[in-house]
Amino acid sequence: MSTINISLPDGSQKMFEQGIMPIEVAKEISHDLAKAALIAEVNAKKVSLKAPINEDAALKILTFEDEEGKTAYRHSASHIMAQAVKRLFSDTKFGIGPAIKDGFYYDFDSSHTFTTEDYEAIEAEMKKIIKENIPFERQELPREEALRFFDSLGETYKVELINDLPEDAVISIYGQGDFVDLCAGPHLPSTGYVKAVKLMSLAGAYWRGSEKNKMLQRIYATAFPSKELLEAYLFKVEEAKKRDHRKLGAELELFMILDEGPGFPFFLPKGMILRNELENFWRQEHIKWGYQEIKTPIILSRALWERSGHWDHYQENMYYTKIDGEDYSVKPMNCPGGMLVYKSKPHSYRELPIRMGELGLVHRHELSGALHGLMRVRCFTQDDAHIFMLPEQIKDELINVTKLIDSFYKLFGFSYHVELSTRPENAMGDPETWEVATNVLREAMEAMEMPYTVNEGDGAFYGPKLDFHLEDSIGRTWQCGTIQLDFQMPEKFELTYTGADNQPHRPVMIHRVVFGSIERFIGILTEHYAGAFPLWLSPVQAKILTITDRQNGYAHEVAQKLTAAGIRAEVDDRNEKIGYKIRAAQTEKVPYMLVLGDKEMEEGTAALRKRSEGDLGARSMDEIVALLKDEIIHKK
RNA sequence: GCUGGAGUAGCUCAGCCGGUAGAGCAGCUGAUUCGUAAUCAGCAGGUCAGGGGUUCGAUUCCCCUCUCUAGCUCCA
Numbered sequence: 162m163s164t165i166n167i168s169l170p171d172g173s174q175k176m177f178e179q180g181i182m183p184i185e186v187a188k189e190i191s192h193d194l195a196k197a198a199l200i201a202e203v204n205a206k207k208v209s210l211k212a213p214i215n216e217d218a219a220l221k222i223l224t225f226e227d228e229e230g231k232t233a234y235r236h237s238a239s240h241i242m243a244q245a246v247k248r249l250f251s252d253t254k255f256g257i258g259p260a261i262k263d264g265f266y267y268d269f270d271s272s273h274t275f276t277t278e279d280y281e282a283i284e285a286e287m288k289k290i291i292k293e294n295i296p297f298e299r300q301e302l303p304r305e306e307a308l309r310f311f312d313s314l315g316e317t318y319k320v321e322l323i324n325d326l327p328e329d330a331v332i333s334i335y336g337q338g339d340f341v342d343l344c345a346g347p348h349l350p351s352t353g354y355v356k357a358v359k360l361m362s363l364a365g366a367y368w369r370g371s372e373k374n375k376m377l378q379r380i381y382a383t384a385f386p387s388k389e390l391l392e393a394y395l396f397k398v399e400e401a402k403k404r405d406h407r408k409l410g411a412e413l414e415l416f417m418i419l420d421e422g423p424g425f426p427f428f429l430p431k432g433m434i435l436r437n438e439l440e441n442f443w444r445q446e447h448i449k450w451g452y453q454e455i456k457t458p459i460i461l462s463r464a465l466w467e468r469s470g471h472w473d474h475y476q477e478n479m480y481y482t483k484i485d486g487e488d489y490s491v492k493p494m495n496c497p498g499g500m501l502v503y504k505s506k507p508h509s510y511r512e513l514p515i516r517m518g519e520l521g522l523v524h525r526h527e528l529s530g531a532l533h534g535l536m537r538v539r540c541f542t543q544d545d546a547h548i549f550m551l552p553e554q555i556k557d558e559l560i561n562v563t564k565l566i567d568s569f570y571k572l573f574g575f576s577y578h579v580e581l582s583t584r585p586e587n588a589m590g591d592p593e594t595w596e597v598a599t600n601v602l603r604e605a606m607e608a609m610e611m612p613y614t615v616n617e618g619d620g621a622f623y624g625p626k627l628d629f630h631l632e633d634s635i636g637r638t639w640q641c642g643t644i645q646l647d648f649q650m651p652e653k654f655e656l657t658y659t660g661a662d663n664q665p666h667r668p669v670m671i672h673r674v675v676f677g678s679i680e681r682f683i684g685i686l687t688e689h690y691a692g693a694f695p696l697w698l699s700p701v702q703a704k705i706l707t708i709t710d711r712q713n714g715y716a717h718e719v720a721q722k723l724t725a726a727g728i729r730a731e732v733d734d735r736n737e738k739i740g741y742k743i744r745a746a747q748t749e750k751v752p753y754m755l756v757l758g759d760k761e762m763e764e765g766t767a768a769l770r771k772r773s774e775g776d777l778g779a780r781s782m783d784e785i786v787a788l789l790k791d792e793i794i795h796k797k
Numbered sequence: 798g799c800u801g802g803a804g805u806a807g808c809u810c811a812g813c814c815g816g817u818a819g820a821g822c823a824g825c826u827g828a829u830u831c832g833u834a835a836u837c838a839g840c841a842g843g844u845c846a847g848g849g850g851u852u853c854g855a856u857u858c859c860c861c862u863c864u865c866u867a868g869c870u871c872c873a
Contacts, residue, residue, distance in 0.1 A: 257873060266868095276801070322873055333873085343873045364868035365800025372869080376800055379868070412808085420846080420864050528798050530869085709830040736830075744834035758832055768833080776833055
């Protein structure tokens with residue numbers, strides 16, 4: 162038997178007998194590593210711990226700490242769940258069962274309708290399978306044989322999957338006792354490796370994500386290498402729920418959504434303060450960045466929407482009405498109005514770029530099942546702008562807008578990722594123009610060295626776009642900012658400017674938003690800060706709390722002083738103990754509290770208390786005003 | 798829209814097998830005048846989402862509608 166040379170991630174090399182399994186190498190390295198090992202990476206290929214190594218190789222042992230190890234672990238758990246379901250509901254057919262962020266799912270087609278009451282039985286069966294410690298066994302099959310095999314089992318979905326695999330694909334199946342699944346692998350050595358599992362939720366999911374297909378039943382679950390890790394995860398999920406903007410929005414009285422208007426949010430006084438602060442900031446910044454502001458009507462005639470292409474390309478998302486017998490539509494986008502403003506007078510090349518902003522309220526018909534708090538609504542305010550420019554200005558403007566968006570997100574401490582969305586199916590205009598536009602977006606991203614992913618076919622019907630995604634409290638991402646490059650609208654609306662040659666030319670246009678939708682942005686902000694907004698955004702910035710009712714008069718004087726300095730203050734002069742009032746203010750997430758007793762009243766001071774730090778001691782009123790003003794101005 | 802789940806007081810929730818609803822918090826009133834996260838007592842609060850059906854009787858069982866909710870993209 163010959164020997165082979167195995168190199169490890171730390172650079173060391175060791176000689177082993179040919180055909181050695183990764184798990185044996187792991188044992189050689191350390192007992193702990195062997196215990197934590199899940200799968201291996203041999204020459205950059207993921208394999209089972211029991212796959213013999215037959216040649217010199219670079220070996221890496223992967224554990225739950227590695228993304229790939231975690232994925233294999235959950236993927237194996239999904240097979241265990243499938244096996245459990247097969248045992249309990251034998252006529253079940255199988256769709257797909259991948260690992261996902263934080264867990265895994267499996268899609269089933271079964272005569273049985275799963276409910277949460279089945280969780281217990283399925284989990285119990287999974288535990289049994291885990292206890293049986295059944296090895297996962299890999300087998301590679303020729304295509305024909307694989308097709309025959311799954312066909313004989315009646316696994317129509319698997320047959321479909323195999324038929325769609327490329328000609329040269331290696332078709333592998335994994336068996337664990339009485340259960341066999343089509344799977345690329347790799348898997349853990351045996352079911353016993355999975356320690357803690359929990360079924361999380363139940364949902365319908367169309368086969369292959371298309372609503373033309375049958376809806377399968379999807380069970381979401383998760384798995385961890387220990388009960389403690391599972392519980393820590395469940396705790397984290399519970400904590401995240403407390404940050405949910407729908408819950409906080411109601412508690413903090415920011416907004417509400419009623420049955421009288423599903424998807425149409427009401428903003429309450431406190432939510433309006435937050436919103437107005439954001440809009441004020443937006444206006445100030447946009448002046449600095451060279452924007453003008455306009456406001457266009459909400460309802461405009463059918464002729465306009467036909468011209469813009471919305472009537473053909475966006476029909477199912479629009480609301481319609483009739484005025485004096487003529488068709489009108491409620492605007493789903495601000496651009497056509499902006500076009501009309503541009504067209505209202507002739508333009509010279511000297512004016513370009515023209516950056517025309519609009520906080521525009523748009524209405525869109527979203528599927529009822531897609532509505533979600535402020536994140537997905539049927540009416541929202543876009544912090545829109547349309548930039549009309551010369552072709553040679555495109556790249557600079559793209560960079561400019563990207564920097565503007567980045568400066569906003571940085572202020573709030575958001576991390577975000579960018580997606581480039583390309584030509585969709587129902588696109589307007591010729592593919593060549595799209596190609597050009599898409600490439601300019603790419604170039605701008607590359608010029609700034611911004612990382613981005615590509616989202617094929619997800620562009621707007623009039624142009625490709627760069628989308629900026631922010632995360633919510635449970636890790637779902639929402640598109641906020643977007644930059645869309647548009648060669649179509651200027652054409653449709655016959656926009657022109659007079660060039661240096663005294664001839665008419667066609668400008669190019671960018672559509673862009675920074676917040677995206679003010680509503681969605683407020684939702685994201687609420688979850689980001691868990692409702693404890695920075696001082697400049699807080700609806701109530703300071704709460705004045707009296708120890709006894711002797712200080713009530715003084716309290717209102719203090720409130721007057723703060724109000725005069727532009728600080729939003731409220732007095733709590735209820736006949737309650739100070740602890741009670743502090744608790745109330747703390748629950749309302751008021752950033753500063755001013756506690757007033759006899760001492761403060763005599764000295765003309767206030768005992769300052771910060772939401773995040775507790776008692777700061779007595780300060781003069783001037784000092785307090787200066788401190789708060791500074792924090793507000795610098796948006797700390 | 799589709800699939801599963803849910804809807805009881807302002808909020809969080811209880812209500813067994815059908816006999817017309819209960820708690821805590823919030824609110825109001827009174828007492829207490831208190832120093833950094835809940836003082837005590839009393840009072841008031843509900844067309845049990847809406848509609849229909851079964852029944853002597855429905856919050857409870859059945860059907861329809863509305864709304865909310867998880868998901869329907871992350872490719873064996």
